[in-house]
Each structure stands twice: as structure tokens, then as C-alpha cells.
Amino acid sequence: MTPTIHLVDDDTDFREGLAWLLDSRGLATQGWAGGEAFLASLGPGSPTWDCCVLLLDIRMEPLSGLATFERLKGLGWPWPVLFLTGHGDVDMAVKAVKNGAWDFLEKPFQNNLLVDRVEAARQAALAMQREAPERQRFQQALAALSMREREVLDQLLQGHYNKNIADHLGITPRTVEFHRANIFEKLQVNSAVELAHRMGRWGSPA
Structure with missing residues (x-):
């Protein structure tokens, strides 16, 4: 078209x-x-x-x-x-x-x-x-993140390491790793860099 x-x-x-x-x-x-x-x-x-x-x-x-x-x-x-x-x-x-x-x-x-x-x-x-279609899927997956996953996501986007995130949120580094893996799987990204790039493009509704 x-x-x-x-x-x-x-x-x-x-x-x-x-x-x-x-x-x-x-x-x-x-x-x-x-x-x-x-x-x-x-x-x-x-x-x-x-x-x-x-x-x-x-x-x-x-x-x-x-x-x-x-x-x-x-x-x-x-x-x-x-x-x-x-x-x-x-x-x-x-x-x-x-x-x-x-x-x-x-x-x-x-x-x-x-x-x-x-x-x-x-x-x-x-x-x-x-x-x-890919943007819509990403935004739907983003909206479906749990409150804790969103908190970890926000810390990742600020460039913080797992230990710093754990200290800030009052959870263990292992728990941060668990949430980080879930976030990457749900948003279908392979790295924090890719995550930041997609959030910059699609992090809010178009």
C-alpha cells in the first residue's frame, strides 16, 4: 500500500x-x-x-x-x-x-x-x-510485567548491575537474576543493550 x-x-x-x-x-x-x-x-x-x-x-x-x-x-x-x-x-x-x-x-x-x-x-x-505488529506485541508484554519486574526493568535501564539492583530493592542478587531472565524472555530481548534500544523506540504507545 x-x-x-x-x-x-x-x-x-x-x-x-x-x-x-x-x-x-x-x-x-x-x-x-x-x-x-x-x-x-x-x-x-x-x-x-x-x-x-x-x-x-x-x-x-x-x-x-x-x-x-x-x-x-x-x-x-x-x-x-x-x-x-x-x-x-x-x-x-x-x-x-x-x-x-x-x-x-x-x-x-x-x-x-x-x-x-x-x-x-x-x-x-x-x-x-x-x-x-512487533511493536504492539512488545508493548502488550511490557504492560503485563509484574510490579517487581517493572522495578527491576527500571533499574536495568539506568545501567545498574544485579548487586546494586538487589541492594536498592532489598532482594537477593539471585532474585534479581530470576526477574531479569523473565523480563528478557517476556520482552524477547537477548541483552540489556537490546532492551534499552527497544524501550527507546516502543516503550510508550505510538
């Missing part, structure tokens, strides 16, 4: 020009006149939730791109968000990227640069889609 490129911009001429550019490069697009219209499309079972890339103008009325992004985060939006921004809004776009947006592009931009960035985001979306 080819991810749709959703274009959310309240400037009709710009939005249609962007759609023409991406369509000419073989990228399927769908335009939205603003953040409210896009958010309204996200009902249960909506195809808008399917694997996609979201191009979101940072300055829109009445709902700004940043406000739209915050609402999407609250809904658990998993797909790459690429902000389109004017020169005066670069600082806001940088903060949005630090807050979970995929990237941003400053207007006016070169067509090839935009297409390359969108294609990179599209490949990222496809990779996220491929790993979704």
Missing part, C-alpha cells in the same frame, strides 16, 4: 500547487483546507489513519499547525509529520521537531528538496507500518 501524502494548508493556491508537484512525481495526495477539517476526518476506522505522511502548515486560521499537531499527539497519531514554515516561524518548527514532529521545511523551498524530504518521510512511514 502506497502511503497517502496529506496536505493541510489554508492557502488554496499553495495547497493545490503542492499537490500538483507531488502528483507529478507519482505520490498520492489528499488536500485539507485546515487542521479542523483534517482532525474531523479521524473518526473510528477512518482511512485517514492508514499509513501516511502529513504535511502541515505551521500558520493556519483558526486552528494553527502547532495546535493541530498537539491534538494529533493526544490522539496517538503515529505517522511522520512534516511542518511547512515561513522564515519567521523556524524557531517554532524546531521546537515542534523536538516535541515529536518528523522534520520541517522552510518556504520557499526547492521542489526537489521537498520531494526528497517527503519521500524520506514516506519510507519512514512504511518502516513504521512494517514494525507495527
Whole structure:
């Protein structure tokens, strides 16, 4: 399935020009006149939730791109968000990227640069889609850990050794080893490094 490129911009001429550019490069697009219209499309079972890339103008009325992004985060939006921004809004776009947006592009931009960035985001979306079943299984296993296993897990993620964990939790090193083995088996990891990597990627719901 080819991810749709959703274009959310309240400037009709710009939005249609962007759609023409991406369509000419073989990228399927769908335009939205603003953040409210896009958010309204996200009902249960909506195809808008399917694997996609979201191009979101940072300055829109009445709902700004940043406000739209915050609402999407609250809904658990998993797909790459690429902000389109004017020169005066670069600082806001940088903060949005630090807050979970995929990237941003400053207007006016070169067509090839935009297409390359969108294609990179599209490949990222496809990779996220491929790993979704494994991520879901990991998160379900994580949620099923016992309270003691979660305590040991938290200590492992801080880089502590078994003896230190045992002292901190008031249990024996052998008990720590038992819990550690159970955690590795349930989360299907082979080392503390792999555990930390997966927790960084999937430790919270997408």
C-alpha cells in the first residue's frame, strides 16, 4: 500500500500547487483546507489513519499547525509529520521537531528538496507500518510485567548491575537474576543493550 501524502494548508493556491508537484512525481495526495477539517476526518476506522505522511502548515486560521499537531499527539497519531514554515516561524518548527514532529521545511523551498524530504518521510512511514505488529506485541508484554519486574526493568535501564539492583530493592542478587531472565524472555530481548534500544523506540504507545 502506497502511503497517502496529506496536505493541510489554508492557502488554496499553495495547497493545490503542492499537490500538483507531488502528483507529478507519482505520490498520492489528499488536500485539507485546515487542521479542523483534517482532525474531523479521524473518526473510528477512518482511512485517514492508514499509513501516511502529513504535511502541515505551521500558520493556519483558526486552528494553527502547532495546535493541530498537539491534538494529533493526544490522539496517538503515529505517522511522520512534516511542518511547512515561513522564515519567521523556524524557531517554532524546531521546537515542534523536538516535541515529536518528523522534520520541517522552510518556504520557499526547492521542489526537489521537498520531494526528497517527503519521500524520506514516506519510507519512514512504511518502516513504521512494517514494525507495527512487533511493536504492539512488545508493548502488550511490557504492560503485563509484574510490579517487581517493572522495578527491576527500571533499574536495568539506568545501567545498574544485579548487586546494586538487589541492594536498592532489598532482594537477593539471585532474585534479581530470576526477574531479569523473565523480563528478557517476556520482552524477547537477548541483552540489556537490546532492551534499552527497544524501550527507546516502543516503550510508550505510538
